[in-house]
Amino acid sequence: MAKRLVLAYSGGLDTSVAIHWLTARGYEVIATTIDVGEAKDTSVLMQRAVGAGAVDVRIIDLKQEFASQFLWPALQANALYQGRYPLATALARPLLAQALCAVADETGAQAIAHGSTGKGNDQVRFDVAIATLRPGTEIVAPAREWGLTRADEIAYAAQYGIPVQATLDAPFSVDANLWGRSVEGGVLEDPWNAPPEECYEWTADPETAEAKEVTVAFEAGVPVAIDGVALGPVPLIAEAQAVAGAAGVGRIDLMEDRLVGIKSREIYEAPAATLLIAAHQELEFLTLPRELLQHKAGIEQTFAQTVYNGLWFSPLREALQAYIASTQQAVSGEVRLKLAHGKVTVLGRKSPSAVYSHDLATYGAGDLFDHQAAVGFIKLYGLQSQAYAKAQAAKAHA
Numbered sequence: 001m002a003k004r005l006v007l008a009y010s011g012g013l014d015t016s017v018a019i020h021w022l023t024a025r026g027y028e029v030i031a032t033t034i035d036v037g038e039a040k041d042t043s044v045l046m047q048r049a050v051g052a053g054a055v056d057v058r059i060i061d062l063k064q065e066f067a068s069q070f071l072w073p074a075l076q077a078n079a080l081y082q083g084r085y086p087l088a089t090a091l092a093r094p095l096l097a098q099a100l101c102a103v104a105d106e107t108g109a110q111a112i113a114h115g116s117t118g119k120g121n122d123q124v125r126f127d128v129a130i131a132t133l134r135p136g137t138e139i140v141a142p143a144r145e146w147g148l149t150r151a152d153e154i155a156y157a158a159q160y161g162i163p164v165q166a167t168l169d170a171p172f173s174v175d176a177n178l179w180g181r182s183v184e185g186g187v188l189e190d191p192w193n194a195p196p197e198e199c200y201e202w203t204a205d206p207e208t209a210e211a212k213e214v215t216v217a218f219e220a221g222v223p224v225a226i227d228g229v230a231l232g233p234v235p236l237i238a239e240a241q242a243v244a245g246a247a248g249v250g251r252i253d254l255m256e257d258r259l260v261g262i263k264s265r266e267i268y269e270a271p272a273a274t275l276l277i278a279a280h281q282e283l284e285f286l287t288l289p290r291e292l293l294q295h296k297a298g299i300e301q302t303f304a305q306t307v308y309n310g311l312w313f314s315p316l317r318e319a320l321q322a323y324i325a326s327t328q329q330a331v332s333g334e335v336r337l338k339l340a341h342g343k344v345t346v347l348g349r350k351s352p353s354a355v356y357s358h359d360l361a362t363y364g365a366g367d368l369f370d371h372q373a374a375v376g377f378i379k380l381y382g383l384q385s386q387a388y389a390k391a392q393a394a395k396a397h398a
């Protein structure tokens with residue numbers, strides 16, 4: 001009897017060929033496309049999957065879940081891997097794995113397959129998540145086992161009449177969702193090469209892009225409006241992408257350290273993430289006390305690394321996220337930013353829960369700061385440095 005298998009299906013060359021390859025190895029393939037914000041023609045997807053031999057095709061829209069359960073926690077963590085990459089791909093993988101497991105449960109499938117190669121982070125993210133959520137599931141990664149080149153795949157598709165739309169000269173490998181696009185391969189593999197303009201689809205050329213001002217409003221660490229227009233998570237991210245992208249904001253060129261030990265050159269386009277993280281972090285600077293900001297910065301880095309390294313479904317990620325969530329109650333208010341020449345500059349910020357107090361900070365009239373208290377504070381604050389200096393001096397004279 002054929003083994004039932006759920007395949008993460010993107011509609012591209014790799015996974016279309018994979019349907020045929022898996023079918024030829026005795027699997028009954030349920031092609032499953034999960035929509036996390038990469039616009040795709042669903043009728044074309046259906047036709048291709050069936051044409052390649054899938055017994056069933058499922059298209060599941062999880063944009064809302066992706067935004068509220070994955071992107072908002074990442075935003076609250078100001079999560080940037082190696083200080084730069086907003087983790088779009090890394091955040092989507094665990095949600096995809098979860099959805100694949102749910103389809104496998106529903107259809108009684110024994111196996112789950114994904115299109116990751118043996119060189120990247122995505123295989124780790126998928127495999128670890130699936131093994132954690134659905135122990136005993138057989139995991140198949142055709143590209144990892146098979147190791148075909150793009151040319152081989154095109155030839156395979158032609159040989160078996162698999163409907164694909166791929167040409168040999170596809171310049172880059174791209175993954176995209178609500179939080180950003182990642183682009184790798186081709187001429188980018190030489191880190192000395194400047195990224196060609198055709199890498200970019202969501203951002204205008206920063207040199208010629210028009211400057212703009214934008215206001216982002218937050219409630220308890222969640223963005224709720226742009227320029228005074230209240231928006232739900234998915235449309236808000238789309239609007240942030242449009243506004244920031246038009247100003248050329250969100251291009252990232254990173255020498256990245258993969259979990260598997262490879263350094264790779266990655267181009268990202270993440271206008272929404274770049275704008276929203278800048279605004280969110282600014283509001284934290286206004287509303288959170290110094291000690292918390294300093295301590296949270298370390299937690300943020302660990303959160304970004306944990307997500308990047310494929311440990312979304314881990315007690316560590318849960319604990320870090322709980323910490324981060326506990327800091328967000330005060331992070332409400334508005335941030336005014338200028339977007340110009342690919343850069344975000346904060347112009348202003350305000351909040352009903354600002355820790356900033358004009359009466360304490362002012363050099364003008366109405367100053368409430370206790371200047372005399374500063375004298376005693378300084379005396380104690382410098383005590384150890386003075387004692388140390390005194391001891392050193394005594395030693396030198398002995």
Ligand code: ARG
Pocket residue numbers: 087089090121122173174175182183184256266
């Ligand atoms: N390097 C990034 C990550 O590990 C993105 C990889 C996405 N894949 C691609 N074909 N561009 O999260």
